Amino acid sequence: MRALSRKICIIGDFAVGKTSLVRRYVLNQFSPNYQATLGVNVYKYTDEISTGTETLTLSQILWDIEGAKNGRDVIETYLRGGAGALVVGDATRAEAVENMQRTAATFLAVQPGRPVVFALNKIDLLPAGAEFDDTATADELGGPVVRTSAATGASVPQLFRTLGQLVAEVDG
């Protein structure tokens, strides 16, 4: 089986749940507290990904990047070389989609043409039984949308696999 190694950027506004999602995926645990260093944490997760034509081993080097509050430069340095991005938004916030759009544009300016997958996180906080039209959101954002909860673990693997698959297809 072919083995690939790719850099994946996890980006989004402060406290939307980026770190929680990565830790949920990589370590399969939800820890409400974390320590940020350098504005970035690097994790690694190896997964088997099936594209249309083959199954391959994808080593995802996950860069969990803090939202830069003053100045966008730091973020852009960390985006360099990313084969794809996971843009995270807080589903409980009204301006989530708008913010995600902006974040995705920042990534695509540095790494044009790379796949982006959008996570609307913290769905466990939404009222039970609420319905959403994700196809409209996906059209608006220009990439697949996955509703996740780092707290319950809902759709977390699916989120990362969706991106892994796109990365393997586009850049494999």
Added chain:
Amino acid sequence: MTGATKTPEAELKRLLLARELDLLYELNDRVEGVEDRVGSDGALRDSVHRVIVEVLQRANASDHERIARTIAPLVLSSIREEIRNSRDMLVDALYPITGRLVAAAVRNAFRRLLENLNDRLDRSVSFDRLFNRLRAKITGSSEAEILLLQNPPFDITDLLVIHRPTGLLIARIADEGASMAVDSDLMAGMLTAIMAFTRDAFGSATDGELSTLTFGDAELHLMTSPAVILAVATRGPAPAALGTALQEEFVDLIERWGETLRDFTGSLLDFQQRALETDLRNSFRQLLQRKAEVVRRPPYKALAVLAVLAVLALGWGGYSAYRDYRVDILTQTATRTLAADPTLTGYPIDVAYDTELRTVTVTGLFPDIDTRLRAEEALAAALDDAPVQMRAAVVPRGGSGGAIAPRIAALEAVVADGLADIDDRLDGLDEAKSAILEQSARTAALETTLDDGLAEADSRLDDLAAAAVARANTLELSLDQTKAAATEQSARIAGLETAIGDPAAALFRFMAGNALFFSEVADFRDPSAAETTLSRLAALIGAAPEDMRVRIVGYSDEIGSSRANSLISLDRAAAVVDRLVALGVPPERLIAIGRGASKPLSGTVGAGSGNRRVEFEPVLAGEAVGR
């Protein structure tokens, strides 16, 4: 023009206009000719193409100024454009050149500074310097060595090559002892992030890069080109020459691998990965070797200066100084004695002076008990009667690599058994022999006593003779068997011997640790030593798998033009190949190449210089054959 005159009008026309018509036809021909040459875009291109170079040459000669004015802006702007578009690539491609220039400039500046210092020191007389010299005289060591006493051990433990734009790990070579506590990929990513962060936070104004990380006595040295980061982890205080050595290794790396690594997309092809790792391992070894050189052959003047500075700074004196110094001498001598044993290279061995016990204590790990005993003896000899305590462990047996000693012991037992067996059989032979002698004695006796019973005696004699012959035959047979057993035994020993060390590994080891040295052109400096080396190499190549090939690399010193040196170095390589082929190595397993003075081992030249040499390298998998 038509000659036929059919009508009177035509005839009239011909008479009146013959000249004009001829002219017209001629003109028409010429216009057609011109049409052919320049009539269409293609024809014009072809015609101009044929002469344009000449035209430019002539124009350049006759009207240089004007043509330069016309063409220069065009050329310049496309060069500018090209540079802008491929800036990273250019920087990377130029890196080896600029890197060397900068290194050379820094080295020169440093040398000038030291010479300056030396000058001044020579002129000034200070008590400390005198004291230092006196100390050197008394102990018979150089001032340089005295300084070295202050240098605790230093080691290189880890080497990572990282793709800078993505932070992905390309390759990692670590010392066996190095901790791999952090996943290599994570380490590469975090390192890249740290470097990017530092650059953003501090370096952007100066265009600088993070170049060293220090943690306790461990250091991480970082070298960067636009495409590649080389991170080298060391332990212990680094010798001053380390920076230069690392920089040189890095320049070499970029020169050989820059193109491949620039286009790194997350993984190399298998053979590239292997070749790169072999290369890195060589670099690693070279760095370690250089480290040893730095310790063994310090730049005399520089160290003398530094020694003075160190003494000034320490401002020591009296008894305590003497005691410290004794301690230093002891540990340093011990360290040097241990470093002199090549089998200990790479083993973590520490020498310290235990002030309470007043002994030199050796801790760490030895390859085997014999080496340890040998080291102990060497230390006792080197340190006169100073007490030595060996607290060092020995590599445990049972692993594949370290299990040679017990297997040799087992072999020895087998051989001893075989010999005992042979002895037994020889004893048996002796007995048989004396039996025969006895028989013949008795036969003789019979001969004399049984004169009258001659016929009977005769027949008995015949019987006895036949029996004796038969006996002798069986003895001969058993002797043959014994011999065969002995041969078989030695064949088994030979087989086992090759089985002990993987022959490929043995060849690699040999290639890494041996070279042939030359006095003039292709004359071995020490022909008999060279012959030994050559026949060992030939045997090792013979034992190694057939697809392993060896590159014979000739080098020269720096005397002479680079062309001459490249020829001389090739001559050396060719001479070695000839000898190896004469020793039975198939020529297709050897590649000769001359690299001139490109990789000096030292700054020396002449018949005694180590630079006049031939080294051996493994031919890389997938590399094309050829000279």
